Amino acid sequence: MIEAVLWDIDGTLLDSEPFHFKSIVAVCEAHGQTVPKSDYDRLLGRSMAEVYAMLNAAQPMPLDLPQLAAACSDYYVANVADVPARAGALEKVAELAERGILQACVSNSGRRVVEANFSAIEDTIAMPDALRFALSRDDVAHGKPHPEPYLRAAERLGVHPSACLVVEDSPIGARSGKAAGMVTIAWPQHATLEFDPVDHLIADLHDLDWPAFFR
Known part of the structure; x- marks a missing residue:
């Protein structure tokens, strides 16, 4: 689960x-x-x-x-x-937060960019602690596609990696999630991208049976 x-x-x-x-x-x-x-x-x-x-x-x-x-x-x-949210993404974060699901962000960007993004996201969602924290490339020794970023996030949340679900848009990020032993969702914006095997490759967040992950 x-x-x-x-x-x-x-x-x-x-x-x-x-x-x-x-x-x-x-x-x-x-x-x-x-x-x-x-x-x-x-x-x-x-x-x-x-x-x-x-x-x-x-x-x-x-x-x-x-x-x-x-x-x-x-x-x-x-x-x-000027940076918009991706369609449906922040709504899904809010929905999961209302269900009490732990959530966090794991980025390959530097701390300054991550803080700016995280602040913009929190202002949009307007739900304190919907996302517990945001890890940046500066917070780890090895960035994606190494598993360290996702393993560090799981450790901070106190959750076993196998009980974590990762949502990524890039092959590099998805590789990191799979290497960490997590259920990995690839949600690319570009059909031309080629992914290593992932658990689900989707075109829309609504393509997933979200409740099934939490039963």
């Missing part, structure tokens, strides 16, 4: 991935670099360190990793008010 639901944030609770990509493009263009639109899927769900390595391999970056990360965070946080 599932005792806790762990949500990814970017692309899952919030339709924020286009805004993250926009921040990368804007910062790179400000320093004379071009990031092609075709890089969107390639960078989806990756940590800033991975993004930097991939961009730098394609064309040497004029910024180092900390400078790129800080500039992208500045751009994103300044525009976080």
Whole structure:
């Protein structure tokens, strides 16, 4: 039986991935670099360190990793008010909270971005403690696809990993959830994404029999 639901944030609770990509493009263009639109899927769900390595391999970056990360965070946080929730996501969080289901967020983004996102989510839901906390990439030694982020979240909630359900939009995040031994739901925004085996691959949150997880 599932005792806790762990949500990814970017692309899952919030339709924020286009805004993250926009921040990368804007910062790179400000320093004379071009990031092609075709890089969107390639960078989806990756940590800033991975993004930097991939961009730098394609064309040497004029910024180092900390400078790129800080500039992208500045751009994103300044525009976080424009980031919409993903359709049905926050309603499902509120519904589960009303049923007393433990929930938390597990992100591959840095702490500053996670705090901005989490604040926006809490303001929208207007339910204290609906989401107990939000883990960032800065809170773990190994980010997704390593299982550590989800295992750390389960530990903080006091729930065995096998009693946790993960909702992810990216193959990298889903890999992390499965590696942690959790029931993993892939809810991608892009049909072109290819996932390793997951427990459920859905197009809409309503495609799941949610009550069955908690019986």
